[in-house]
Amino acid sequence: MLGLTLIWQYWLPVFLLPLGIGLVVSNESQRRFTGKVLLVLLTIAIIAQPSPLDSNPEGWSLHLLISLIGPIIAMLFGIWFTLFSGPIPVAPLPRKVRPFGFALMILSAAWFAWMVFEARPTIDGVANPWWQHFVTSFLTAQVVVAGFAAAFALIMGDSRFKEASVMAFISIASFLLLIYLLAQGTNSDDPVFWRSASWGALGDLGGMLFGSGLALMIFITFVWLGEKRMGVPESVEPLSEEESATIRDIISTNSGVDK
Amino acid sequence: MKNEGDVVRDWRALTLVVLTLTVLIFIANIHLEVRGEVEDVDILSRFAHSAIISFIFVNGALFMITLALSHKHAKLVEQALGTLLAAVVGALLYGLLVDSGMTVTGVATDVWSQFSIGAIRMLTAEFAILLSLSASFGILLTLVTGRETPSDPLLELESTSFESEEE
Numbered sequence: 001m002l003g004l005t006l007i008w009q010y011w012l013p014v015f016l017l018p019l020g021i022g023l024v025v026s027n028e029s030q031r032r033f034t035g036k037v038l039l040v041l042l043t044i045a046i047i048a049q050p051s052p053l054d055s056n057p058e059g060w061s062l063h064l065l066i067s068l069i070g071p072i073i074a075m076l077f078g079i080w081f082t083l084f085s086g087p088i089p090v091a092p093l094p095r096k097v098r099p100f101g102f103a104l105m106i107l108s109a110a111w112f113a114w115m116v117f118e119a120r121p122t123i124d125g126v127a128n129p130w131w132q133h134f135v136t137s138f139l140t141a142q143v144v145v146a147g148f149a150a151a152f153a154l155i156m157g158d159s160r161f162k163e164a165s166v167m168a169f170i171s172i173a174s175f176l177l178l179i180y181l182l183a184q185g186t187n188s189d190d191p192v193f194w195r196s197a198s199w200g201a202l203g204d205l206g207g208m209l210f211g212s213g214l215a216l217m218i219f220i221t222f223v224w225l226g227e228k229r230m231g232v233p234e235s236v237e238p239l240s241e242e243e244s245a246t247i248r249d250i251i252s253t254n255s256g257v258d259k
Numbered sequence: 260m261k262n263e264g265d266v267v268r269d270w271r272a273l274t275l276v277v278l279t280l281t282v283l284i285f286i287a288n289i290h291l292e293v294r295g296e297v298e299d300v301d302i303l304s305r306f307a308h309s310a311i312i313s314f315i316f317v318n319g320a321l322f323m324i325t326l327a328l329s330h331k332h333a334k335l336v337e338q339a340l341g342t343l344l345a346a347v348v349g350a351l352l353y354g355l356l357v358d359s360g361m362t363v364t365g366v367a368t369d370v371w372s373q374f375s376i377g378a379i380r381m382l383t384a385e386f387a388i389l390l391s392l393s394a395s396f397g398i399l400l401t402l403v404t405g406r407e408t409p410s411d412p413l414l415e416l417e418s419t420s421f422e423s424e425e426e
Contacts, residue, residue: 022327207309215317222341
């Protein structure tokens with residue numbers, strides 16, 4: 001019974017999520033509407049799951065997501081306030097909001113660090129089993145992505161030393177934090193568990209890179225085959241007198257020049 | 260303006276940075292694993308499971324997106340059939356892998372348990388990657404757009420009346 005509930009209210013929404021996103025980004029308004037309805041229904045299906053979150057691994061993964069809502073929202077609002085209160089001409093916010101945006105970003109980082117060292121997500125004293133996997137994957141990805149961003153700002157940008165330094169600092173800080181966890185652990189977890197989680201996460205991340213890359217290469221091959229089979233398009237007939245007259249009318253109406 | 264050779268050189272440098280960081284993380288992990296105790300993690304099984312599950316998921320997602328974006332003028336049969344078939348082949352391959360005994364430790368050895376736990380693990384890692392990408396590039400964007408630049412002098416010029424000049 002629980003297995004069936006999980007299939008309908010966890011796995012099916014996960015599998016249908018790309019369909020909903022694809023429909024939402026479509027050009028036709030009817031499809032966009034269908035996509036939005038589908039996404040709302042999928043969200044309701046997941047939220048309405050009757051089993052307690054600590055009764056199965058799927059529930060624990062949702063618990064992880066819920067636990068991280070605070071730092072994520074702080075980071076998103078921080079980026080939004082800082083970005084739009086800077087010297088940009090698009091939808092500017094008041095300048096005095098900018099320090100508040102930076103403060104929210106720092107709050108997000110501090111909140112995350114507090115969760116890592118002092119407050120591992122739990123339900124009734126039982127720790128979330130996906131936590132260490134998430135933290136080690138996040139820190140590993142952060143080292144690489146922030147390092148890439150630093151090098152990108154330096155190589156591609158014009159005198160972007162300050163920006164590159166900040167990104168390099170984030171990359172190095174993430175690396176040191178990861179090493180600290182592997183060597184010393186936290187109050188709630190021995191370093192042995194962190195080392196095992198990090199080692200496993202490396203295997204997972206490497207496999208994901210390989211499997212996703214292979215799938216994308218195969219997809220590109222299918223697109224190429226489809227394009228190759230389409231053949232040369234037929235030549236277009238010249239405009240008729242009637243069509244030419246219509247176009248002349250439109251041009252003269254818009255340009256204000258007499259035909 | 261950069262020519263093609265410069266662009267290739269720049270991207271090569273960026274790739275080198277990413278590779279160096281990845282190798283550094285591996286070395287740090289290996290060093291600490293050798294130094295201290297570690298639970299039995301079969302990294303090769305994790306790699307194989309994760310690769311096949313990712314393959315199934317990416318093909319499945321591309322199939323769904325192809326269906327969502329198809330319209331009467333698009334010839335997407337090859338694309339839709341190809342991605343669906345690739346996902347099915349991936350699923351069969353995964354079943355064979357688990358049946359052959361290459362399973363991830365700490366999980367029941369039936370195919371569904373192995374798949375579901377592997378898939379959740381992968382979704383968690385994807386969520387972590389998405390967060391790190393959003394945070395890093397969001398911060399970079401706020402920093403890059405924060406620079407004050409002098410306004411374009413052309414904007415301060417006033418338009419001239421051509422009629423008065425003709426006079």
